[in-house]
Amino acid sequence: MAKALVLKDITKRFPLVLANDHISLDLNWGEVLALVGENGAGKSTLMKIVYGLQPPDKGEMWVDGKPYRPKSPLDAIAHGIGMVHQHFMLVEPFTVLENLVLGLEPGSPLYLDLDEARKRATALMEELGFQVPLDERIENLPVGLQQRVEILKALYRQAKILILDEPTAVLTPQEAEELFRFLRAYVSKGNAAIFISHKLKEVLSVSDRVTVIRDGRVVGTVKTPETSLEELARMMVGREVVLRVEKGPAKPGEVVLEVEGLEAPPRLRGVSFFVRAGEIVGIAGVEGNGQTELVEALAGLRKYRGTVRYLGHPLPHLALKVREAGVSHIPEDRLARGLVLDFSVRENAILGDQHRPPFRGFLGFLDGKAMEHHARTLVETFDVRPRSTDLSARRFSGGNQQKIVVGRELLRGPRLLIAAQPTRGVDVGAIEFIHQRLVEARDQGLAVLLVSADLSEVISLSDRILVMYEGRIVGELTPEEAKEERLGLLMAGVPA
Incomplete structure (x- = not known):
């Protein structure tokens, strides 16, 4: 029987970067193959090649035994390949049904006939x-349902091979388990x-095999029952990785931040904490339950009451004044709020x-020497790779972009750090590094407000945990009291 997908010697080079270096792998029908690696390892580039978003410089591909060289995602879809992107590719003002048929609109140029599409979508959901x-607009759906729409959109296009890129980043543990059940049922029907x-815990729980990529090359492929978290981490990074956060007990001092009855539209409905x-x-909380409004209000980016x-002393309402007061902010979206991608590291x-x-130097001009010294300190202290201060931020992998943001905010010497999703989309090595820096800063007296959708991160880093649901704080736990199941229930609005 032919394999679902075969890649042989796929090579892709960009200026200064060999993203994929003769990568070969295969995917069997009826299996889930996990693809793991550090940021910048080449995973996303490889999947863009498979999905027709980029052409390879060299190499060959086969789908179900037949040669495959897509020129666009339309070719991928025609060959039965669907992709669920980490950042959802949905048109928010459109309804679910309109998103499903987008690009494959039924009817005539003058009339959109959605009746047949509705029948197909309903039958597919039942299956x-x-x-x-x-008929609900995407903008009104919680993120868990939006992801279902992405999956439904791929399967509406009759995908037999489904690529999922960081699919659980915004899901509760219960929603993630639902996704895993779907995947197991999907491949059991002969799909892939x-x-x-x-x-990595999710990788081990849902996949049949794991292919590890490091520096653009395949390090190896292992069967899930025959490997471990430690081995996968070692293969990814090329060294031993500490998978748990090593920290001693906190030694809290004075109250740095005190919040009472904070409200901010559209979702924050009155929270109090210190x-x-x-x-x-x-x-902790599923995204869309007021965390963004909370962070932006405290960072001076959004108007609020309370x-x-x-x-x-009262915290200023302007972002610049908040920073000058000694508050640092790691934004949840490093590309939108954390970096100017065309600016250099310096x-x-x-x-x-x-x-x-x-x-700020003579006559208000920037002091180039001071900038270079500061940037050099940042890239050395926070292990930013490559060690260039001249490269634009867009030339770095996601993990190294995040290190630039984290390094900038910590090197300021703040009294309070608001850290929103500080390790989103970064690899296990960068996660370990950023966690160590946050714990070190805490031990030096920094007050840290951590907002994260990653429950293991919240549990392992926090000294106290607050759970948000529908714009309110619905529970407070110690790390010892917090189990992922209990936190997940609170995040879903169920008393635990």
Whole structure:
């Protein structure tokens, strides 16, 4: 029987980077193949080649035994390949049904006939065992349902090979388990799936085999029952990795941040809490339950009602004044709020502080020497690779982009750090590094407010955990009290 997908010697080179170096792998019908590797290892580039978004420089591909060289995603879809992207590719003002048929609109140029599409979608949902409101706008759906729409869209196009890129990043544990059940049922019907994730526990629970890529090359492929978390991490990074956060007990000091009755449209409905020096307070919750509004209000990026005191005084409402007061902010989206992608590392390293000494020099001009020294300190201290201060931020992998942001915010010497999704989309080695830096900063007296959709991160880093649901804090737990199942229930609004 022919294999579902075969890649042989796939090579892709960009300026200064060999993204894929003669990669060969295969996918069997009826299996889930996990693809793991560090940021910048070449996983995304490889899947873009498979899905027709980029051509390879060299190499061959086969789908079900037949030669395959797509020129666009339409070719991939025609060959039965679907992809669920990490950042959903949905048109938010459109309904679910309109998104399903987008690009394959039934009817005539003058009339969109959705009746047949509705019948097909309804039958498909019954077969899959999940329901999505077809007439609801995407913007009104929670992220878990939006992901179902992405999957439904791929299967509506009759995908027999499904590629899922970081599919559980915004899901509760219960939603993730539903996804895994779907995947197992999907491949049991003779289909095949490629599962890309940085969460190695999930990789081991859902996949049949795991292919590890490092520096653009395949390090090896192992059967899931014959490997372990430690072995996969070692294969990914090329060294032993500490998979647990090593930290001693917190030694809390004075209250640095005090919040009372904070409200911010559209979702934050009145929260109260405090953060002390020398502790990490974690906020757990499914995205879309007020965390973004909370972070942006505290960072001076959104208007709010309520009381916020910083070191006993009202916190300014303007982002620039908040930074000048000694508050640092790691934004949840490093590309939208954390970096200017066309700026160099040297320029990104001083964003938000460019008007202050030592970077503001004679007659208000930027001091190039001070900028270079600061950027060099950042790339060395936070292990940014490559070690260039001249390269633009867009030339770095996601993990190294995140290190630039984290390094910039910590090197400022803040009293309070608001860290939103500090390790989103980064590999196990970068996660280990960023976690160590956060714990070190806590031990030096920094107050840290951690907002993360990754429950293992919240549990392992936090000294106290607050759970948010529908814009309110619905529970407070210690790390010892917090189990993923209990937290997951609270995140879903179920008392636990």
